Amino acid sequence: SGRASDGSGAPRPLYMDVQATTPLDPRVLDSMLPYLTAYYGNPHSRTHAYGWESEAAMENARRQVADLIGADSREIIFTSGATESNNMAIKGVARFYKSRKKHIITTQTEHKCVLDSCRSLETEGFRVTYLPVKKNGLIDLKELEAAFQPDTSLVSVMTVNNEIGVKQPIHDIGEICRARKVFFHTDAAQAIGKIPMDVNNMKIDLMSISGHKIYGPKGVGALYVRRRPRVRLEPLQSGGGQERGLRSGTVPTPLAVGLGAACEVAQQEMEYDHKRILQLAERLVTKIMNEVPDVVMNGDREHRYPGCINLSFAYVEGESLLMALKDVALSSGSACTSASLEPSYVLRAIGTDEDLAHSSIRFGIGRFTTEEEVDYTVQKCIQHVKRLREMSPLWEMVQDGIDLKSIKWTQH
Amino acid sequence: MAASSRAQVLRLYRALLRESQRFSGYNYRTYAIRRIRDAFRENKNVADSAKIEELLKKAKANLEVIQRQDVSFFHIPL
Numbered sequence: 107s108g109r110a111s112d113g114s115g116a117p118r119p120l121y122m123d124v125q126a127t128t129p130l131d132p133r134v135l136d137s138m139l140p141y142l143t144a145y146y147g148n149p150h151s152r153t154h155a156y157g158w159e160s161e162a163a164m165e166n167a168r169r170q171v172a173d174l175i176g177a178d179s180r181e182i183i184f185t186s187g188a189t190e191s192n193n194m195a196i197k198g199v200a201r202f203y204k205s206r207k208k209h210i211i212t213t214q215t216e217h218k219c220v221l222d223s224c225r226s227l228e229t230e231g232f233r234v235t236y237l238p239v240k241k242n243g244l245i246d247l248k249e250l251e252a253a254f255q256p257d258t259s260l261v262s263v264m265t266v267n268n269e270i271g272v273k274q275p276i277h278d279i280g281e282i283c284r285a286r287k288v289f290f291h292t293d294a295a296q297a298i299g300k301i302p303m304d305v306n307n308m309k310i311d312l313m314s315i316s317g318h319k320i321y322g323p324k325g326v327g328a329l330y331v332r333r334r335p336r337v338r339l340e341p342l343q344s345g346g347g348q349e350r351g352l353r354s355g356t357v358p359t360p361l362a363v364g365l366g367a368a369c370e371v372a373q374q375e376m377e378y379d380h381k382r383i384l385q386l387a388e389r390l391v392t393k394i395m396n397e398v399p400d401v402v403m404n405g406d407r408e409h410r411y412p413g414c415i416n417l418s419f420a421y422v423e424g425e426s427l428l429m430a431l432k433d434v435a436l437s438s439g440s441a442c443t444s445a446s447l448e449p450s451y452v453l454r455a456i457g458t459d460e461d462l463a464h465s466s467i468r469f470g471i472g473r474f475t476t477e478e479e480v481d482y483t484v485q486k487c488i489q490h491v492k493r494l495r496e497m498s499p500l501w502e503m504v505q506d507g508i509d510l511k512s513i514k515w516t517q518h
Numbered sequence: 519m520a521a522s523s524r525a526q527v528l529r530l531y532r533a534l535l536r537e538s539q540r541f542s543g544y545n546y547r548t549y550a551i552r553r554i555r556d557a558f559r560e561n562k563n564v565a566d567s568a569k570i571e572e573l574l575k576k577a578k579a580n581l582e583v584i585q586r587q588d589v590s591f592f593h594i595p596l
Contacts, residue, residue: 129543129546132546132584133580136586473549475545
């Protein structure tokens, strides 16, 4: 669809990077248009119809978000995205309870904004335990239990990982936290609308939601904050007291409406999308693994969201493969960290060898992905992996039966 | 299903597919066509007239959504 924006006239690449962002669903765009054109009032204006109609739309959107996760609409706070929600939840809870509680538990595979928020709290005198993960990417529940201290205020574990797609045992974590009366926060940006989430069932106290991961607009998200039992937060952003005083600032009605619509559409389409995406994911993995040896899937095979597939192709440099696959939009890890040349910290946390970590590609399959796109991606991937391996002296040595780990590389 | 109802369903189905062809975005176009076909196929044996009425309303609303979309924004140069 369309020509490349660099003026080259080449067709645009196929989009297989849905963990980075998703296109707007046409139904979501439709819901937003009136508020970008005709109904432009500030939802906090109390004195005229422009305000009232905007407020009604905002509250309807709030209800749509709440419905998706089994919450009450009074428990939904609109934010600028999951990064802000994560910052609010972690820093907000920690600081509110800091007179008696100084300890936080999280994992080594969380999104950068969670890890960075924790690091920033450490400079404020908090103690943080960063739980390791097993080789399959899941946390060890026994280690979680052992990590609790008498002054732990919060546990933060993401539901579905954005790099490798693994799904943490949220039910069990919720139970463990509730039993110890410690608040449980989960970054559900990659999970909501894709797998069923229920804050009561799963005993979740805080949840971060991102609009642009669920076919909604960029620049908006939400934070679920439980009312019973009450979770208190110190707000990050001061101002006019909007969003129950937890997040001051004019709520961007068109964006909130878009987020709400995205949640409602996701709820309706969840089963249909999941079935298709599972099918397409199995097709992609099976085809690649049947044709090409020495491919490793990163993360647990079973406890995962199928639309996020991270594969390491041994003896192939990840960046070269990405460059070769120029007509497919892919990534070798999280968009937030791919600017640096460091291998992904998530892959390091699951114990991936340095060289395999550099050989990883993340394939994203979403609502709009077609079978033809999967087949094309698979075909090109197989073609280029084979070609790059042909050129690789390491591959040649492996073919000759040499154990690469036994080689003593010399300095020149 | 009553004959008029059946004709109505078919008319809507054809209209939805026709409008979907206007999407110049490959992913939107293929999704719309696929989703419409699958939704109509899934509901083809519904007998309850109230349910049919509800589904027709939904289909009509979706048709209007597609009709409202200015189907291509790829013209904007960077």
